[in-house]
Amino acid sequence: MRIDIITLFPEFFEGFKDHSIIGRAVKNGKIEIFVHNLRAQAKDSYGSVDDHPYGGGPGMVLRFDVLLDTLNIVKAQSSEHSPKSSPTCAGRQGSELKKPKVILMTPQGQVFKQKVALELAKEQNLILICGHYEGFDERIRDYVDQEISIGDYVLTGGELAAMVITDSVVRLLPGVLGDDMSSHDESHSPSASSGQVLLEYPQYTRPTEYEGKKVPEILLGGNHKEIDKWRHEQAIERTKSRRPDLLKQ
Numbered sequence: 001m002r003i004d005i006i007t008l009f010p011e012f013f014e015g016f017k018d019h020s021i022i023g024r025a026v027k028n029g030k031i032e033i034f035v036h037n038l039r040a041q042a043k044d045s046y047g048s049v050d051d052h053p054y055g056g057g058p059g060m061v062l063r064f065d066v067l068l069d070t071l072n073i074v075k076a077q078s079s080e081h082s083p084k085s086s087p088t089c090a091g092r093q094g095s096e097l098k099k100p101k102v103i104l105m106t107p108q109g110q111v112f113k114q115k116v117a118l119e120l121a122k123e124q125n126l127i128l129i130c131g132h133y134e135g136f137d138e139r140i141r142d143y144v145d146q147e148i149s150i151g152d153y154v155l156t157g158g159e160l161a162a163m164v165i166t167d168s169v170v171r172l173l174p175g176v177l178g179d180d181m182s183s184h185d186e187s188h189s190p191s192a193s194s195g196q197v198l199l200e201y202p203q204y205t206r207p208t209e210y211e212g213k214k215v216p217e218i219l220l221g222g223n224h225k226e227i228d229k230w231r232h233e234q235a236i237e238r239t240k241s242r243r244p245d246l247l248k249q
């Protein structure tokens, strides 16, 4: 998968791209991440990319021409990037090149859930546009495929949202998590057998007892059928008590 991020603050993504599981996925060629500075398309020598809103009001608005020119350049680069030029990229081998999916980060978008991450993980190219300041010129909305909000609160910009989406999508790609870190049985993922979404069962590791707190006996016995049953019951109990709304879906 290739992910292009359009932002006024490319430096926000430096640590994010280079470390931990995302950094390893980049190094192993499972994903490519390109970060593009909106300022490169500024329309004056001062590098300004925003302006006062027509009709008055507080703050500054990202200019439509700056956003659209950047998006068109990024789309062209993303399309030039054929599967052949990146044979190790997950999800590309032997398949047709799909159009990049353009996503706008906005608190007015569809609320981001694991189900949305699973859908996006099927794409080959994502282009994520981060807004900033008071927002962006409304006309850019006609050029995006999807609008996503990471929750019902307002951030100072879309950068954190773009990182949340990138992180949750990339970890779902084949070969990104090790075998011991499967993304199957975890919270918010639909069960393979029932499709039901449950919170994950509780996990324990050594020591078996510390400060009087013990690991449940059943996990130490090695009866995997019984362990699976216990875990499923725990997942249901946990979901009922913490997130009953998930059981109604």
Ligand code: ADE
Residues within 6 Å of the ligand: 105, 106, 107, 131, 148, 149, 150, 151, 152, 153, 154, 155, 156, 157, 158, 161
């Ligand atoms: N930009 C500002 N707030 C946001 C949010 N909640 N989700 C996505 N992008 C945003």
